[in-house]
Amino acid sequence: MNTTQRVVLFGATSAIAQATARLLVQQGCSLFLVGRNAMKLQALVDDLRVRAAPGQRIESMNADLDLIDGHAHLFDAAEKNLDGIDTVFIAHGALPDQTACEASVPLTLALIHTNALSAIALAGEAANRLQAQGHGLIVAIGSVAGDRGRQSNYVYGASKGMLALFLQGLRNRLAPHGVQVLTIKPGFVDTPMTAAFEKKGPLWATPEHVAHGIVKAMRSRRDEVYLPWFWYWIMLVIRNIPERVFKHMKL
Template sequence: MSAAPRRIVIFGATSRIATEAARLWLARGVHLVLVARNAERLRMLNDDLSLRAGGLAEVDAVAADLAALEGLPTLWKSLSEQFADLDAVLIAHGSLPDQGRCEADPETMLREVRVNALSAMALLTAIANDFEARGSGTIGVIGSVAGDRGRKSNYVYGAAKGMLGLFLQGLRNRLHDKGVRVITFKPGFVITPMTQDFDRQGPLWVRPERVARGIVRAYRGGGEVVYLPWFWRPIMWVIRLTPERVFKRLSL
């Protein structure tokens, strides 16, 4: 149950964090199935990784809009038929919304909840049943520390990641004696395209390579709720325990 994967599907493979994880897995000979929305970026990533693989690992690519929920069960079915030896998945896609736009427009808010929570939950429902039936597999999903507590500056994103975190908690509970591992990753502040508009100074900001190393390590064994880097665990412990009357006065 704690071995490295042999063939992994990465949803949202063009994400910077996922790309770094893919490179690390490739160097270990793990076969990759890349799923991403932007066909051109996916093609470039596939070319790059295939070149790096040098014939030692297989790389395949499938383009899909993961916000198109109704197509996701069929997408998983075709992936699991095409690649019978899949033993792991990483769900990495997401988007960091403009909180103000979400407050002004319910449609925008719902779109963000769909991409950050419902999409992964629809995929997980199909994947979990398959892995449970075969009695093995590792499921990893990138959530966020933002899902640990609602903050005025990004509570739509936080609520979506929080919902995803609860879903994963229940799924882990359901599958823990069925041979299937469920890992929730909770990165903090990571320097990727998602955060390009932020002032990314200070000791809490880390490079995606560091987060990717933590992800790859966790698939080989260890934690089930993995804060990345580790220092977010005590930080979020304090943030979760801060009384509401104090918390709402803070400018977070």
């Protein structure tokens, strides 16, 4: 009989996932970590194993999540390693250079493939497996950028927005089956992904802070959370600006 939460993390070496993984280990979860960078992944496994109690399992597999054909195999491996799955956490993603994307359609599509299509593929696969067992949780990281298209960041925004809409539908479909779907919408987070930005001011949060919010939302069975909380109000305003006005704004 399984007595720990079993969590699969996709994109485990991203800063937010890494901070979340540490909290999950603290809470006694067993983890299966999937990441692209083998050395970074092993460093995370070492770190978590030092923190874990004897009964907790920390396993990992190296994979490029852009290769959607490999996803089913990753789920199989996770199920085998953890004796089943309770939670699927989808955290991988890339932040593109918007101007470079504007100049290159292939780059735009590649980004949408990584952030939206591969994440949707994982969520879809997870949904079928969790629905069959009648319980479980799917968590995926969207973005406040997905709430409205803006000239400075609409390729990234579109990919995250697509993911959020898909998750919304999934939540509706899975609600009667005891499966929770949680969409996380972080604002500005100080991570290597945002290394190119000047990170000053009260809007920037640390990955640890966001991770605490994620774990809390998982526990309280939320559907969608903005992290930190004040982004809910910021985005409420931004979503409600009439398009006639919005299209002339520089955001």
